[in-house]
Amino acid sequence: xxxxxxxxxxxxxxxxxxxxxxxxxxxxxxxxxxxxxxxxxxxxxxxxxxxxxxxxxxxxxxxxxxxxxxxxxxxxxxxxxxxxxxxxxxxxxxxxxxxxxxxxxxxxxxxxxxxxxxxxxxxxxxxxxxxxxxxxxxxxxxxxxxxxxxxxxxxxxxxxxxxxxxxxxxxxxxxxxxxxxxxxxxxxxxxxxxxxxxxxxxxxxxxxxxxxxxxxxxxxxxxxxxxxxxxxxxxxxxxxxxxxxxxxxxxxxxxxxxxxxxxxxxxxxxx
Numbered sequence: 001x002x003x004x005x006x007x008x009x010x011x012x013x014x015x016x017x018x019x020x021x022x023x024x025x026x027x028x029x030x031x032x033x034x035x036x037x038x039x040x041x042x043x044x045x046x047x048x049x050x051x052x053x054x055x056x057x058x059x060x061x062x063x064x065x066x067x068x069x070x071x072x073x074x075x076x077x078x079x080x081x082x083x084x085x086x087x088x089x090x091x092x093x094x095x096x097x098x099x100x101x102x103x104x105x106x107x108x109x110x111x112x113x114x115x116x117x118x119x120x121x122x123x124x125x126x127x128x129x130x131x132x133x134x135x136x137x138x139x140x141x142x143x144x145x146x147x148x149x150x151x152x153x154x155x156x157x158x159x160x161x162x163x164x165x166x167x168x169x170x171x172x173x174x175x176x177x178x179x180x181x182x183x184x185x186x187x188x189x190x191x192x193x194x195x196x197x198x199x200x201x202x203x204x205x206x207x208x209x210x211x212x213x214x215x216x217x218x219x220x221x222x223x224x225x226x227x228x229x230x231x232x233x234x235x236x237x238x239x240x241x242x243x244x245x246x247x248x249x250x251x252x253x254x255x256x257x258x259x260x261x262x263x264x265x266x267x268x269x270x271x
Contacts, residue, residue: 054080055083062091067161068095073124081097089112095125098153101122112126114126122153123152123156137165138163138190138260138263139185140167141194142168142169143197144198145169146197148169149252150252154193163259171202173205187211190212191213191214191262191263194215194217197218197226199226200236203239203241203246204241204244210243213262214244215244215247216246218232229250
């Protein structure tokens with residue numbers, strides 16, 4: 001296990017566990033002469049990842065990619081998933097754990113009482129850094145109520161990455177007037193995430209309505225010939241609407257993450 005050492009600002013760092021804000025503080029302390037180069041080097045030496053035996057936790061990812069490593073909980077044991085959550089939380093960064101269960105949350109919540117379980121999305125979040133929302137809005141649009149889990153996974157992911165998200169649920173093509181009622185609002189957003197199962201037609205319809213990127217998420221919702229989302233996936237890949245890109249089946253997390261990166265780039269270029 002990592003050992004804790006005193007920081008120049010009076011706080012504590014864990015050797016090998018440091019988020020971007022803590023790194024900035026450390027570098028400022030070296031620049032101001034409050035910290036020696038050798039002492040700083042000692043803290044940074046083990047920084048890229050932390051080896052806890054069954055997992056190697058990438059504490060450097062928030063600096064490289066702008067968001068910490070996300071925990072995919074499915075197929076992990078409770079002991080492994082909760083231990084990884086503990087080590088990610090120790091960095092001081094926000095923590096996002098997808099495909100989580102209530103049982104895992106009950107375990108995590110014993111140590112991290114500020115953690116939140118988003119039951120529909122099957123996500124556990126722990127916010128430790130105050131949000132600094134980006135300009136622009138991401139819209140999450142879903143075809144039916146059965147798509148809610150995947151749509152909520154996209155929403156929670158984007159919001160944890162400090163995005164403003166609006167949702168338009170149960171607006172599938174079987175009652176297209178429901179979608180058209182929100183056409184003006186959708187034309188004002190920066191990115192649209194479209195979540196749909198069955199034949200996956202909603203992505204093409206939305207793609208033909210807006211001038212921003214559309215990220216299509218096929219879901220495994222549908223009867224036998226939908227083949228667990230494969231029919232929707234193929235339909236979305238063959239969309240006749242320009243500007244539609246597609247993530248994997250049920251991958252709301254990937255869509256929310258990609259939408260965030262697109263909106264961040266828009267903000268970066270605008271500034």
